[in-house]
Amino acid sequence: MLTKVYGSAVFGIEATTVVVEVNIDKGIGYHLVGLPDNAIKESNFRIAAALLNNGYKVPGKKITINMAPADLRKEGSAYDLPIALGILAASGQIKSDLLEHYLIMGELSLDGGLQAVKGALPIALNARDQGFKGLIMPKENAKEAAIVKELEVYGVDELIKVIHFFDKDVPLERFHVDPDSLFDENQFHSDNDFADVKGQESIKRCMEIAAAGGHNIIMIGPPGAGKTMLAKRLPSILPPMTLNEALETTKIHSVVGKLASTGLIHQRPFRSPHHTISDVALVGGGSYPQPGEISLSHNGVLFLDELPEFKRSVLEVLRQPLEDREVTISRARFTITYPSSFMLVASMNPSPSGYFHDPDNLMNSSASEIQRYLSRISGPLLDRIDIHIEVTPVPFEKLSEERKGEGSAAIRKRVVAAREIQTGRFCEESTIHYNAQMNTKQIRKYCDLESHALKMLQQAMERLKLSARAYDRILKVSRTIADLAQEENISSEHILEAIQYRSLDREGWLG
Template sequence: MLVKVFGSAVFGVEATTITIEVNIDKGIGYHLVGLPDNAIKESSYRIAAALKNNGYSLPGKKITINMAPADLRKEGSAYDLTLAIGILIASGQIQAEESAQYLIMGELSLDGSLQPIRGALSIAIKAKEEGFKGFFLPKQNVKEAAIVSGLDVYGVENLQEVIDFFEGNGTIQPTQINTQEEFQKCLDFPEHDFSDVKGQESIKRCMEIAAAGGHNIILIGPPGSGKTMLAKRLPSILPPMTLRESLETTKIHSVAGKLKEIGLMNQRPFRSPHHTISNVALVGGGSYPQPGEISMAHNGVLFLDELPEFKREVLEVMRQPLEDREVTISRAKFTVTYPSSFMLVASMNPSPSGFFNDPSAPATSSPNEMQRYLSKISGPLLDRIDIHIEVTPVPFEKLSDNRKAESSHVIRERVTKARELQSVRFENIPTVNYNAQMSTKLIREFCALDETSLQLLKTAMERLNLSARAYDRILKVSRTIADLEGSDLVGASHIAEAIQYRSLDREGWLG
């Protein structure tokens, strides 16, 4: 008897429906075809034990299973439940006339209970698009899949619950989630708040500008000056996530298996990988493609602490994702694309000893050591960082001050208003959402300077020996400063402030 049941495969962040054809005929054998990997080939042992422990059996006949399309590689153990149901129907042990209307996924334990799968949200979206009536999956994944309206999503704990449903004996009901309510319910304010930061008013101002314009930023300062503490609080002043951004971010974390029974992610992610991270772990890929850290930071912040300690080749692979806001992984057998629109926040010591330019500490690094240390950061990477700011240690008087500083909530309101201005400005330009994404053509259009401002910028570049790459960056940051003030024009005061934020372009830093 030939039976068709349906599962799904996830490539990148998108799902593809897999048709599983099960044929049982005279003879003996178990044949699984259609490019399955080892985890799927081993499923016969898990299925046999799960069936026996639930009062069923693996037929002692010739079982042929084809996973179509046969030229697409199938990976992982999430097809166990699909295969088991197909075998039970094909062997006549259960009756399930409506099985073709449902998509079925889940990893089986030997007792028939189910383990969570990856990519449930992507699979549910695809199931709805292709007109499936419902989706069976492990209970641990039901919240993320139930976000998709118009699809009956059943979270099941074991194989028997699925069998009972198809035979009309079950009481299981589809999980219902109001997506808007779920999105609003968890919009709690982030744990870290700028009100906890003593002093550093100029750095907070700089972080506000970075958040308002989506600018990448690097913090330069000695150990203990508060670089990491400031970076961790940046997500708290970014504009709240939209529902679309929340769904995008949730989908990526679902594919990576990082949701842990969370329905919707509505806090902007903050990722802080260790400096020993590899290229693949940062950008994604591998034998079984998985999103990397830059995709896990999509719509949020990627923080690289002690930037020069990262391998240079690791940093260089970020250049294209920073520009295109997506990363494409191309291999001989597959090509996948992951979104990676994030804010890069980096920190570094100003020298190997950490105390360069600090009058209170002796210079312990030679010029050659300084050059080797700073040359680990390439010019093309710095080209993609709009703001460089020096962070100095907080004096005792500030640390002991008990007055409460300005909260993240207040700063976020200003940032959100500035972003709203940019949304209106770029509403007819689909590839640009905020100032940091402006091309040279858009900079000329939206950052026009009067004679006074132009002369100020020219003088600053000559006297401070600013590099040519600083010109566009200063204009972008100036546009954001003007937006925070609600000004339509970029004035001399905005230019003057933006010039302060190019420390690494000055002579004596990177040569």
């Protein structure tokens, strides 16, 4: 007898329906085909023990299982449940008339318990798009999958409950989640607030500008100046995520199994990988491709602390994702594209010793050592960082103050107002949403300078010996500064402030 059970395979961050075809005929043997990996090939042992411990059995006949489409590689242990149900239905141990209406996934324990699977959200979206009535999966994944509207989601913790649902019409517990209310309740909560930062008003201003325009930023300063503390608070002033952004971000985290119990990511991610990370771990890939850190920080912040300590090959793979806002992983038989629209926030010491150039300091590094240290970061990578800012230590007077600084909520209001201006400005641009994404054409269109401001920019570039690559970056940042000031035109004051934020473009910069 032939029976079909429907599952799903996650490819990139999208899911594809997989038909598990089980045919039982005369003879002896167990044949599993359709490009399964080792975890699926081992499923027969788990399934046999789980069925036996729940009063059922794998029939002693010829069992052929095909996972279609047969040319798509299947990975993971999440196919245990659909295969087990297919064997029971094909052998006549349970009824099969309802199986075609549900998409089913789950890993089996030997006692029949169901273990969590990866990619629940993409699987649920696929089930809805393919017109299935419902989705049956482990209870741990139900809250995540229930985010998808117009789909019945059932979370189950035991195999026997699924069997009774199909064979004895015993109802399962359906999960209900209102993504809108869940999203609204949690998106503004943050443990890190700019009110905790003492002093550093100029750096907080830089952070506000970076958040308002989506600009990448690098902070240069000695140890203990507060670079990491400031970076961790940047997500608290970014505009709230839209529901579509939250769903897209959740899909990426779902694929790698890194979701919180809420089921929906409602705050912008903040990722801070160690400097020993490999290029594959950062950009994504591997034998079975998975999203890397740059995709896990999609719609959020990627913080690279002590930037020169990262391997040069690792830093160079950032160049294309920073430009294209996505990363493409190509292999001989397939190509996967992961979204990676993130803000890059980097920090570094100005020298190997950790301090700015000071001839009177005995621990000071030589000019050649500093130049060699700075050269670890390539020009093309720096070209994609709009704001360079020097961070100096906070004096004791500021540290001992009891008065708190301006909080993240107040800063976020100004950032949101500036982003609304940019949304209106780029309403006809499909790929441009904020100032940092502008290309040369948009810069010429939206960053037109009056003659006085243009002359001032020319003088500054000649006097400070700024490099040519600084020109477009200064215009982008000055456009954001004008937006924060709610001004339509870029003035000389905006240009002057933007020029301050290009420290590493000065020729011969030594801190």
